Amino acid sequence: MKNDDLSQIWKSQNSDLTLDKPDNIIKKARKQRNGQFATIAVLSITIIILMAFAIKYASSDWNNFTLGLLLMISSLGFRVIIEFVSIYRKESQLIALDNRTYQEYLKKYYGIRLKANYIITPICFGVYILGFTMLLPYFKSGFTEGFYNYILISGIVSLAVIALIVIKSVLREHLFLKQLNRR
Template sequence: MENDSLNKLWQAQNEPSEISNVETILNKAKQQRNGQYISITVMSVTVVILIAYTIAFATNQWNNFILGLLLMISSLVFRILLEFISMYRKKSQIILMSQKLYHAYLKKHYKIRLMVNYYITPICIAVYLYGFYLLLPYFKDYFSEGFYTYIVISGIISLSIIIVIIINSVIKERRFLKHLREV
């Protein structure tokens, strides 16, 4: 639902507004949702690359190489699912609630998001890192020293970028929650 539609819906209500600037909250929520789309896209591209790599190089035998890839893929897929569930729940609640109830719902929603980002996301990152760690001996055996070094460095840089995106998202969500509490 677009911002204009929400404004019309809220303006049609007879309840007095406790929120001083609905447009500000809607814009911040839209920015946060766009950040979620970016996170989902980055993680999805990574999953596609890992699946392609698994299909191309996985053997028929169960080993740490396959375990590592599956851990990496599963941690990212789990995090993507959490993002989709979070977005869907929030979007479905918009239509059903009054402005006052929606404001209270947003506070609860972003508290839950912070819990996910503080507890579940680090676990997903740890599982991903462990999966990557399990792959390193295979990479060292099958690739040249230079390419192995490239994989290690690019893996660290990629993970660092993902962590920075997550931290940035958490900071924005904390600011938004603080703004919701002030209003």
């Protein structure tokens, strides 16, 4: 549905909007959706890289290296699925509901999303870190000390940056939910 059509539908409703003007709601929704698509893209690219790495280097024997890669890939894949489901559910409700009902839906949606971010995201992050640490002994024996240190340091820095991005995103969604609940 085009933004103009949605704006016209919501503008034709009662003028006592509790959240914001329709154009601002659409702008916030678009920004949040684009952020989710960016997250999905980054996670998907990482999955592809890890799968290519697994195909090239994982042996047919089941060991910690294979398990580590599987943990990393599955945690990212699970997170991608959650993001897709989240986008689909919210957009299907956006088209189906009027403004006031949609605002109530957003309150529930972001409440559930925050619970998922406080429970599922740390679990996925922990599983990913576990998988990464399971690969480290293989990296240490398979690469030079300098390259191993590069992998170790860049891995830790990358995980820290990702953690900060996730925390910022969760705090932003928490703030938006507070704004919804105040109105």
